[in-house]
Structures are given as structure tokens and as C-alpha cells.
Amino acid sequence: MAAAAAASSALILLLLLLAVAAADDASNGTTTHLSFFMHDIQSGSDPTAVKVIKGPGAGGSTATAPALGMTFGDTTVMDNPVTETASPTSAALGQMQGLYMLSSQTGAALMVCANLVLTSGDHNGSTVAVLGRDDTGQDVRELPVVGGTGKYRMATGYVLWQTANMSGADATVKLDVYLTTGGDGATIDANAPVSSPGDGGSGSGSAGGSKSSSGAAPTSRSGGWAWSCAVALLVAAVVGLGSS
Numbered sequence: 001m002a003a004a005a006a007a008s009s010a011l012i013l014l015l016l017l018l019a020v021a022a023a024d025d026a027s028n029g030t031t032t033h034l035s036f037f038m039h040d041i042q043s044g045s046d047p048t049a050v051k052v053i054k055g056p057g058a059g060g061s062t063a064t065a066p067a068l069g070m071t072f073g074d075t076t077v078m079d080n081p082v083t084e085t086a087s088p089t090s091a092a093l094g095q096m097q098g099l100y101m102l103s104s105q106t107g108a109a110l111m112v113c114a115n116l117v118l119t120s121g122d123h124n125g126s127t128v129a130v131l132g133r134d135d136t137g138q139d140v141r142e143l144p145v146v147g148g149t150g151k152y153r154m155a156t157g158y159v160l161w162q163t164a165n166m167s168g169a170d171a172t173v174k175l176d177v178y179l180t181t182g183g184d185g186a187t188i189d190a191n192a193p194v195s196s197p198g199d200g201g202s203g204s205g206s207a208g209g210s211k212s213s214s215g216a217a218p219t220s221r222s223g224g225w226a227w228s229c230a231v232a233l234l235v236a237a238v239v240g241l242g243s244s
Helices: 002-027 224-243
Strands: 030-040 049-053 075-083 092-102 109-118 127-135 140-149 156-167 170-181
Touching: 030 092, 140 170
Parallel strands: none
Antiparallel strands: 030 075, 030 170, 049 075, 075 092, 092 109, 109 127, 127 140, 140 156, 156 170
16 A cells, blocks of 8 residues: 555656646747837838838728828838837848738728848848737737748747837837747757757847847757656656555
């Protein structure tokens, strides 16, 4: 009876350790914070955002976003510069390339589909794919990150999108990008084949002068110790049952 009770206790501890290991594995990954400014320029002789589709008309006051100069269905293609600060003459860090359209009939909400193309420092050549709803009536909007390439291959996360200033149809938008890469605690090697993610590198560093933070250095699997303990307890339980 004593041996059976000991084995039962060991199995309970085993289940607890397995739960801890699963939680550790789920929390693995390198998180990067990038912060910079995007300039959406529709005025002048060299605009970076151009309306390519005009909606059918206002159709009532609720179908128009006067502050944006847009009507439901209006679609704009952008190749907007991304810089270190709110000044358009500050250090260039990349481009935001894609489109946005007024997709709400009851407010000034845009559907944004774009690639953030990074061109500075060790981020050069990497991209971040953004797809989501930009409710311009809110001070801060959250848009999902749905993927990436290079240093941010298979990235997940979100972008906090905040209008810093607006002049007519032109806008400067502050972007705070939070990215998670590498489910095993490491950033995927941009030079590795898609089927064989590397285990080197980290998600830290900055895009030019942008702010950045990352988690701990890459490790293999932080839950390994829990699995080892669990296996040891399981062996002990089996040995205890065999000797009873």
C-alpha cells in the first residue's frame, strides 16, 4: 500500500511538472520593439500616397469621413517613408508599402494592408506584414502583424498606430511595432531554408535609431529541466511499483 501511495504521489508531481513545461514552452520566443514614424503625404507634386479608386459618393453623412477627405470605398496606394523621428528629414529607416481603404459606412475606419520594408542597419531587407482595421477616430489603434521576412520571418505581434500630427490630408503616424519570432526562444536565421529555421541570432537591436528591446538570449527549450525531472519521477514510480 505504501508503495502504491508513493507511486500515486509521484504521478501527481509528474503531471504538475508537465504542466509547467508546457507553460514554459508556450512563453518562449524573442520579443522586439521597434518605434518610428510614417509620413503619409497626399499633397504637393511628389505625393507618397495616391488615391486609385474613388467611392461611388457620399450617399449620406454617415458614409463620409470628412477629416480624412474620404468617402466609403475610396482606396489609396502608399509608399510612405518611415523615419526615426516625426521630422520627415530625420534618418530614413524604411518604407510602408501597400494600400488603405475607407471600409466603414458609419465612421472613419480604414482597412490597411501593407508591408513595412526596413532599410536600415541589421534590419535592412527585412519586412513586416500588417493587416487590420485602423479606426482613425481612436487616439491609438492596434493593428495585427500577420508575418514577416528576413530577421522577422514568420513574425507575429501587433502595431500601435497613433497619429502624431495632421495637415489637411497629410499625416504623420507614430508606429510602435511589437514582434515575436522563434517559438523555441530564438529568432529564425534569415539565411536558413524555410524548412530548417536556424537557432542563432536574437530579436534585439534597432532599426537605425529606433527603440528596441528583446527578451533573453536564445536557448534551446527552457522546459527541458522540467521534462528531465518528470522522466526521473516516472522512473522512480515504476521502480517503486516493481519492488513492492
